[in-house]
Amino acid sequence: LASEVWLARAAxxxxxxxxxxxxxxxxxYDELLAGTVxxxxxxxxxxxxxxxxxxxxxxxxxxxxDGGCRRDPLPLLAAALxxxxxxxxxxxxxxxxARAEALIRRGAVAEARAALAxxxxxxxxxxxxxxGAASLKGELALATGHLAGAREAFRNAEVSxxxxxxxxxxVRALLGAARxxxxxxxxxxxxxxLRAAEELVDELTLRVPVGEGRAALAGSLDVVTRRHxxxxxxxxxxxxxxxxxxRSRGRGLRDLQMHAVLAGLDGDARRAWERAAGxxxxxxxxxxxxxxxxxALPARESAEASARAQQEWDEARRELRDTLRLxxxxxxxxxxxxxxxxxxxxxxxxxxxxxxxIAFAAxxxxxxxxxxPSLAERTAEEAVAAWLAPFAQQMQKATMLRVLVPEELGxxxxxxVLWRGAPLVAHLPVELALTGEPREPSHPSQEQPPGHRARxxxxxxxxxxxPAARVEGVSTADALRRVGEVELLAQGEATRARxxxxxxxxxxxxxxxxxxxxxxxxxxxxxxxxxxxxxDVGDIVSLASPPLTVVLAACEGSQxxxxxxxxGQAFLLAxxxxxxxxxxxxxxxxxxxxxxxxxxxxxRGESVVTAVRTAALHVRSAGFRDWxxxxxxxx
Numbered sequence: 001l002a003s004e005v006w007l008a009r010a011a012x013x014x015x016x017x018x019x020x021x022x023x024x025x026x027x028x029y030d031e032l033l034a035g036t037v038x039x040x041x042x043x044x045x046x047x048x049x050x051x052x053x054x055x056x057x058x059x060x061x062x063x064x065x066d067g068g069c070r071r072d073p074l075p076l077l078a079a080a081l082x083x084x085x086x087x088x089x090x091x092x093x094x095x096x097x098a099r100a101e102a103l104i105r106r107g108a109v110a111e112a113r114a115a116l117a118x119x120x121x122x123x124x125x126x127x128x129x130x131x132g133a134a135s136l137k138g139e140l141a142l143a144t145g146h147l148a149g150a151r152e153a154f155r156n157a158e159v160s161x162x163x164x165x166x167x168x169x170x171v172r173a174l175l176g177a178a179r180x181x182x183x184x185x186x187x188x189x190x191x192x193x194l195r196a197a198e199e200l201v202d203e204l205t206l207r208v209p210v211g212e213g214r215a216a217l218a219g220s221l222d223v224v225t226r227r228h229x230x231x232x233x234x235x236x237x238x239x240x241x242x243x244x245x246x247r248s249r250g251r252g253l254r255d256l257q258m259h260a261v262l263a264g265l266d267g268d269a270r271r272a273w274e275r276a277a278g279x280x281x282x283x284x285x286x287x288x289x290x291x292x293x294x295x296a297l298p299a300r301e302s303a304e305a306s307a308r309a310q311q312e313w314d315e316a317r318r319e320l321r322d323t324l325r326l327x328x329x330x331x332x333x334x335x336x337x338x339x340x341x342x343x344x345x346x347x348x349x350x351x352x353x354x355x356x357x358i359a360f361a362a363x364x365x366x367x368x369x370x371x372x373p374s375l376a377e378r379t380a381e382e383a384v385a386a387w388l389a390p391f392a393q394q395m396q397k398a399t400m401l402r403v404l405v406p407e408e409l410g411x412x413x414x415x416x417v418l419w420r421g422a423p424l425v426a427h428l429p430v431e432l433a434l435t436g437e438p439r440e441p442s443h444p445s446q447e448q449p450p451g452h453r454a455r456x457x458x459x460x461x462x463x464x465x466x467p468a469a470r471v472e473g474v475s476t477a478d479a480l481r482r483v484g485e486v487e488l489l490a491q492g493e494a495t496r497a498r499x500x501x502x503x504x505x506x507x508x509x510x511x512x513x514x515x516x517x518x519x520x521x522x523x524x525x526x527x528x529x530x531x532x533x534x535x536d537v538g539d540i541v542s543l544a545s546p547p548l549t550v551v552l553a554a555c556e557g558s559q560x561x562x563x564x565x566x567x568g569q570a571f572l573l574a575x576x577x578x579x580x581x582x583x584x585x586x587x588x589x590x591x592x593x594x595x596x597x598x599x600x601x602x603x604r605g606e607s608v609v610t611a612v613r614t615a616a617l618h619v620r621s622a623g624f625r626d627w628x629x630x631x632x633x634x635x
Contacts (some may be wrong), residue, residue, distance in 0.1 A: 003038045010043075014050065022054045026069030029054070042086035049095040052076040073102045090126050093119060093578065097132040104139050110623065113140055121598045127164035131157055138174055138176045142183065150180045171200050172223060178227060187235050194228035201225075202381050222248065230353040238367040243336040245351050249404060249434040276319065277542040281500070283312060336436060338362040344399030347436065350375060350387055350406040357406075361391040368394070375409060380417045383409055386417060400429045400609060402634065404436050415616060415628035423620075423628070429613040430630045434572050454484030457547070458507040462513045462530040463495035468588035469512035472553060472595055476510050479599045496533030500543075509547040512591075515554030515567060525567045527554060537570040546574040549608060551598070553582040572635045578608040582629040590624045598630075608632055 015027035029051040039046045051071060058068035077099040081092065096119055103112035116136055119129065138153030174197035181190035201221045225248040232241035281619035333350040341347060347362040352374060360374045370390035388395060395401075401413060401424075414432065415425040424430060458480065460473020470490060477488040487502050494513075503509060514528040526536035540546065550571045568581035580598065597618040601611035612632040620627035 003040075006035075006038050012048070017050065019056055022058055022069045025295045026051060026054050027073065030282065042083070042091055045080045045083040045086040045095065046091060047081040048076045049098060052080070052095075052102070053098050056098060056105070073098065077102060083519060089120070090129070092127045093126065094132075097129065097136065100135055100136050101139070104136065104143060107143075109140060109143050112136070116140070127160070128166065129386050131161045131164060131166060131169050131173075131561040134160060135173050135176060138173070138180070142176065142180055147184050148178055151177060151184075154180060154590045167200050167204055168221075171197050171221065172206070174200070175224065175227065178231070178579070182231075187231065188530075191231045191237075194224065194231055197224045198228055199246075211504045226351065228355050229351045229358060232525055233358055233369045238360070238369040239336075239338060239362075241351075241358070241369060242338075242349060242367050245360070246336040246404070246436040259444045274544065277544065280319065280538065280542050283315075285314070291359070338367050339364055341402075342400075344397075345402055346391075346394050346398035346400070346404045347404070347433070348387070348391070349404040349436065350409075352376070352406070359387050359390055361394050363394060363398075366616070375396045375406060380409075380412050381419075381437075382420055383412070384414075384417050384424065395427070397568070398428060400431065402431045402433050404433050413628050415631060417606060425616055425628065429609045429632070430559075431609040431634050433634050434569055435635055454485045455505060455506045456480045456484060456510065457489045457499075457502045458486060458510045458512075459499055459527075459529075460490040460512045461489065462489075462491065462499075462533075463528055464491045466513060466531070466588070468592065469553065472588075472592045473510070473512040475592075476512070476595055476599065479596075479603075480508070480510075483603065492530045496529050496531075496535060496539075497527055499533075499535060500539065503543060503547060504545060507570075508551070510551045510553065510595075512553040512595075515552065515556045525556075525570065527552070527567060535567075538568065539576050540567070540570040543574050546571060546576050548577045550579045550581075551575050551595070552579065553586075553595055554581075555585040556583065568633055571632060577635065579633040580608065580612055580630055581633065582631070584628045584629060587624070587626065590619055590626060591628065593619050593622060593624065594630055609634075 009028065010032055013025050014024075016028060017025035029047055033044070033047050033051070037047070051069070052073035055071040055073040055076070058070060063435050065126050077095055080095045081099065086092065096115060100115040103109075103115060116133060119125075119133055119421035133183070134153055134157035138150045138157060141147070141150035149622045154173045155178040158170050158177065161167070161169035171568055174193050178190045178193040178197070179192060181187070201224050204221065225244060229244050231240045232238070232244060265512065274563045328451060338347075341362060342366045343364060345363070347360075349360040349362075350372075351360070356374050361368045361370075368391065372386050372390065375387060378386070392447040405412070405414065415430055416423050418424075419427065456477075458473050460477075461467070461470035473488065473490060477486045481487045484507075487506075488500065489498055507542055516526045516528060516534070526534040529535055550568065552568055554567075556566070566581070568579040569580050594615045598611050598616035601614040602608070606614060609632040612630060616628055616630065
């Protein structure tokens, strides 16, 4: 049994690595090596080699999402290759390839060449050995200035890896070829090569389902985007560079962008999707019923029933996802064009590169790019000052900021950070963009068809344990009745079935209750409803007509991490045009003060993002410490 547990843990570590979570995998490998390693053939050598390869991969990503694997690979590989008890030729070849790569990176060219010469590269060699050796020959040629040889070796590696069904190795070969073109002074050839690598990365990430490491895998391959963006800026193609950055931001979520996908479906495909969404809803209801009944069973039977229900739930979500992928295998990202930006909107973005970073500012007039210091490991004020410094004139002319928040500043409270002596949001409205798709600032009253009376759905305290949320919901419903129809579902009325039904046709959804966010579980963020129900990511992306404006007066309504979507982000991907939410727990009194000021601003004709700014500054002036908790989000 102990051996089986060890094998399961080793398999989990390898799965984490293959999904791009190098830091998590590295920690698992360390734990396994520190413990008792079973007396399996080559068990220790396999672990040491895998750990070294994870460390080598980290060298390509200065800011890995999970901390990366910061180890010296050479001692690990020396130990692995010194294990005389392991005679697995493929495993020894893998370790030898990794050692040769580590030596090249260290500048020990002669030792690396000798290590490659020891490899058996006959007709019976494993494909990964042949491909890996070809790439390393290119690296050796590049390191010694033999550019023609490097170009030929990388080309051979690319072709061989694609024939062998190893696209990740093809990406590495293309990266090597691009570096060769740069050394040759052929900058446009480098751009074209990196574009080909970018397309391969798109295919690779779509093979990994959301929730099973896609975001981490995209992060492990973002060296392609870094180099591609830098190469485009180098040849003065700033607009294309920003478009590449925007495209990469949506890479991990593209097949969930329902508003783009559903708009492109024809009648039969749309009906197929609606049938799949209906089956999902039915199976989800059956699963919840099974969960509810399981509590009355004896402990062992209850656990078995819960496990079966969980499996059925997972299958329902997988069917929903697979149906979408079948109908639209690889939905294209919305092409970015600065000319589609609204007048007065300034889009800000940042791309880390090998030496510092590149800051972008886009308006309807065009895109500017500027080299800036790295934003990593700086204070919030230092990072924002460095990012915005090149664009002071554009900031003064702008009427609104739309920000693609970089990974380095993912936890930054951008509204509250000081810029030129005042919080950034005090200067002008700030909207946090999920993918950067150009669009007009959202205003609920202006997004209705002519003659259509707006309808709002307000859900208040579904679980019945938040009296303040109940009061807030009732007062919000009263305020909204001044401008349109309102359906209020309070406490036990707010069951999952009734909320889903009421969401159909609602133009605005206001939720006052509990929110949940489970880290690294992509489909599990949810709004807690009555009778033990939940409205989770799967429910939201399966909505045929999501509300245009969503206000989540709930804790962690926009919290997200890696593959774990926030519930607010799910609404945006489903087709909502504006979400107001907080990424953390919020005080009841602050929520009510913010909500009242927000809706008052909307009634005065302000857009959603401007109303969020007005309400945030109102609660700040009222003395609330966490005044910047709520933010405006856009697709």
